[in-house]
Amino acid sequence: MQVRHLLLIAILALTAACSSTKEVVDDNLSEVELYQQAQADLDNHSYTSATAKLKALESRYPFGRYADQAQLELIYAYYKNSEPEAAKSAAERFIRLHPQHPNVDYAYYLKGLTSFDQDVGLLARFLPLDMTKRDPGAARDSYNEFAQLTSRFPNSRYAPDAKQRMIYLRNLLAAYEIHVADYYLTRQAYVAAANRGRYVVENFQETPSVGDGLAVMVESYQRMHLDELANTSLEVLKDNYPNHPSLVDGQFVPQVSDSDNRSWLSKATLGMIESSTPLPPGETRANLDIKKQYQDAKDAIPADLKPKDADGNVIPEPEPEDKSRSWFSYMTLGLFD
Incomplete structure (x- = not known):
């Protein structure tokens, strides 16, 4: 499925969500009736209707x-x-x-749970994205919110689950720091x-990334x-x-090749200003990085999720056309080509 098709699906879903009519709650309902109907909506997973009634x-009945x-x-x-x-906002x-x-x-628990699930969007559900390479802002918020819960209410029935999620989040945050360190190494x-x-x-x-951190330091x-x-x-x-991948027969093997010799200007700007390899006309480093990330994510899609023909064989992608694209085409992701 091409990017334009994904964008079209997202736009249609957003339009359908925005076009939903706002529910009007009967003014004559008593407090008990409102609460009972809200409970029924929650049980039926009608959360929009339940929100309106709550x-x-x-x-209407603040006291x-x-x-x-x-x-x-x-x-x-x-x-x-x-x-x-x-x-x-409601939790706070x-x-x-x-x-x-x-x-x-x-x-406190729902507040942390909301931040925990905030990164799991549409792409993360259907594409094999590495969560350790994404912005850790929501993960860090979730960790801090669960930490508040466990410190203020250590005997809460939600504390055990919060502690398990904190372990996962701590490992994720550590792995993100290693990705950043590896980026600095390559630059x-x-x-x-x-x-x-x-x-x-x-x-x-006590996270799996400590060994990676030591290897980066070495x-x-x-x-x-x-x-x-x-x-x-x-x-x-x-x-x-002793079994870290950077150790081979007891000897340390660097991650970055010595052949990557770059100018002092490239090192000082963390590679933002390159002087060794010129870019093609009209191309940028950011554009190349975006193309590579998209291609890596697409290549990682399992074969059973790719489109197949009548015989069950994976349909090969068409060869890209050998033509240059305008800056307008890149800005609109090819929607108006």
């Missing part, structure tokens, strides 16, 4: 017996309806208004790479001819991670 219940419960269930309805910002409001509520730990920014590796070692102990220090620091890091790596 909001009406809260506004009723279901007011606090309606605020809690409104957080859940927003979360299930894929409205993360509204869910977090409940925590601010009811800090001593017996179920306030549930608000020959060895000071930045060494700092990232040391940050992982010092702040993400290679960076070797490149900068800081032999004492390199040897110390290498001994720690050998003692704690």
Whole structure:
């Protein structure tokens, strides 16, 4: 499926979502009737309808017996309806208004859960994307929110699940730091790479990325001819991670080839200004990176998900046309070609 088809599907889905009519809640419903209907909507997964009734219940009966419960269930309805910002806002409001509520730990848990699921969008569900290479902002927020829950309510029934999610998030954040360090290595920014590796070692102990952080430190220090620091890091790596991929027969094997010799200008700008390999006319480094990321994601799609002919064979993609594209074509992703 081409990019234009994916974009068309996304636009149609967005249009359908935006065109949905706003539900009108009967003004004559009592507090009990509103709450019962909202519960029925939640049970039937009609979260938009449940949201409307819970909001009406809260506004019409702010001091009723279901007011606090309606605020809690409104957080859940927003979360299930894929409205993360509204869910977090509702959770923060409940925590601010009811800090001593017996179920306030549930608000903390839903707030962390909303950030946890925020990165899992349409592309992440259907394409084999590496979550450790994506922006870790939501993952970091989720970790901090779960940490608040476990520190303030260690005996909460939601604490065990929050702790398990924190382990996953901590591993993810550490792996992201290693990806950044590897990028600095390939750009020959060895000071930045060494700092990232040391940050992982010092702040993400007991994660699988600690060995990778030590390997980055060894290679960076070797490149900068800081032999004492390199040897110390290498001994720690050998003692704690003797089977690390960077160790072959007890010898350290650098990740970056020595043949990648670049100018001082390229090193100072982290490769943003290249002087060795000229770009084709009308091309940019950012455009090349985007093309490579798209191609890598497409190549990683399992064969059973690719289109097949009547005999069950994977349909090969058509050969790209040998023609130059205008800047307008690139800006619109070829939608108007």
